[in-house]
Amino acid sequence: MKILMVDDEPMALSSLQRLLRRRGYREVEVCEQAPAAVERIKSGGFDVVFLDMLMPEMDGLQVLESTKPFCPHTEFIMLTAVDDVHTAVKALRLGAYDYLIKPVDNERLILVLEHAYERRALLSGLAGASAGKTVTLSEPFSPIITQCPRMKELLTFAQTMAKSGNPVLITGESGTGKELLARAIHGAGPAPDGPYVPVNVASVSESLFESQFFGHVKGAFTGATMDYPGFFAQAHTGTLFLDEIGELPLSLQAKFLRVLEEKKVMRLGDPQQISVDVRIVSATNVDLDKACQEGAFRLDLMYRLKSIHLHLPPLRERDGDIPLLADYFLKKAALRHGKEAKGFRPEALELLQQQSYPGNIRELAQKVETAVLISRETYLPPEAFGQESAPAQSFGRRLCSLKEDAGQHTAFVLMQTKGDRKQAAEILGITVRQVQRKIAEMKKEPRWQKLLSDIEVAHP
Structure with a gap:
């Protein structure tokens, strides 16, 4: 970030320059004369300019008015010892980002500086887009789909x-x-x-x-x-x-x-x-x-x-991303587990897009991977995502403890795998013995007894 500080008081310039350099801003230049500042701003390519209001020869508003049209992406922060609403409004109308009253709290000044730089970067990007330029994301951002x-x-x-x-x-x-x-x-x-x-x-x-x-x-x-x-x-x-x-x-x-x-x-x-x-x-x-x-x-x-x-x-507010992400997770899961899944049936994809996903992308990834593991079909049906409710137990979301949630999820997986403990263990990421131990613990709780009995009767 390239910063220019304009003030006719050398002590004020020195103090602010030291503050910014302590905070890690290395490209900080100073200027004590307003006319010289005009030329430097027009040719210097500064990101942010701190501009004192009261200076001899030209005041801060005149400097702002003389330079802003030539440097539309430079952000100006006005500094003054006079708290005057009329002057502040005029500065903002001329294009200043903010108007700070001296003495300025250090944290407040740094925060305004960072926000001004953020705005400058954002407006520069939008200007490039509106000019027909394609903004290409670099390689580090490629994993974000x-x-x-x-x-x-x-x-x-x-x-x-x-x-x-x-x-x-x-x-x-x-x-x-x-x-x-x-x-x-x-x-x-x-x-x-x-x-x-x-x-x-x-x-x-x-x-x-x-x-x-x-x-x-x-x-x-x-x-x-x-x-x-x-x-x-x-x-x-x-x-x-x-x-x-x-x-x-x-x-x-x-x-x-x-x-x-x-x-x-x-x-x-x-x-x-x-x-x-x-x-x-x-x-x-x-x-x-x-x-x-x-x-x-x-x-x-x-x-x-x-x-x-x-x-x-959140995922629910990302237009068009659920099908895109679901397809990515399907291919990834199919490759990892050696499955033949290639896509979704239309009604399954519609079902996925109707979900609210409180767990967001992580939840979608888990849903798709589970469906890939339990389904034997090339194109996943809605049943693979638990569209059909279990006969003896509702799997709707509710507030519950981690222990309750673990039991509920285990029961859901057992229902989807039709009681296949080996397949359930693979989905849950635990051993078959741990699944058997979990079932034994669940059998002690009345709310799971009928469900587990139904699974064993149907799939001995």
């Missing part, structure tokens, strides 16, 4: 923003493909050959947080039999993907924020700090804005993580 215009627009934007190297927050429901997008951003970023380290934040216990993320040296604590580099050091010169970042305990967020700000970690048992150059890509299905309002997540940390925000739509 879609024909939905909304998704294509998002991926084009993601590809543009990936090049900046700034932190990215990916939000969306469970199963929408957040990690797949994170890998694509790493591959399209400034360090694609660097390491990609995925971490499920929810799986790291609070007691092991510092050791896992920051590392430790041998003997730092009981059980530390060797040096361990930690996730940040492992991801040095690459990308650290933090899945379920919304689950990060509040008590640990300050330590995490400090590393992001200082770009240094201290291993347990080692007095020396280690510098780390890591791009952070986070993902969550939690509403972080709401979590901040409720005091469960630090606002300053959210600003850090949400430098670039990408929201993945």
